Amino acid sequence: ETAVFQTPNYHVTQVGNEVSFNCKQTLGHDTMYWYKQDSKKLLKIMFSYNNKQLIVNETVPRRFSPQSSDKAHLNLRIKSVEPEDSAVYLCASSPDSGNTLYFGEGSRLIVV
């Protein structure tokens, strides 16, 4: 049963536009993540938040910015998208850092 909800599921946009992905978890977890899955299905961590605090910020372009209003929500904004941003963005939550992840179904971004 899904408990990590992502919207939108799919988005097509042009280079230079701004995109936002939303994520909400109903598991009561303290930690949330954004991962990027590229065309080769490789999974790379981008950010993690614990109780609204940023704790991991991997080397990602500055046009990516996470936003957390509370520990149940973690959004991802991309300013001025580039073609290489085309990917599936996976949101996940965890009861604590470094522990089991519960994933959403992903948000597929296509930049044309």
Added chain:
Amino acid sequence: GDSVTQTEGPVTVSESESLIINCTYSATSIAYPNLFWYVRYPGEGLQLLLKVITAGQKGSSRGFEATYNKETTSFHLQKASVQESDSAVYYCALGDRNRIFFGDGTQLVVKP
């Protein structure tokens, strides 16, 4: 940094044959990381298959097993007799204090 290396896919086996997908890890930030196997079945989201957090212990789920071997830094996934429904992409993963790192994934194809 921390990393995970696993068998490159696709791996093709016939139904009822045995399976092993190799996974080795490198953990520099933590002495005893949590180790995981995740799976993505066709049309479904990424989900936990099994995890082991104590060196020397074995985890099992759905007929799959993996043993946390600290000496060889390995966490190989094994199954004695695969089924067609096991066809999926399998990810080995390592959890340190703040994040979980994934291997590149191994696609398993089970032929009837």
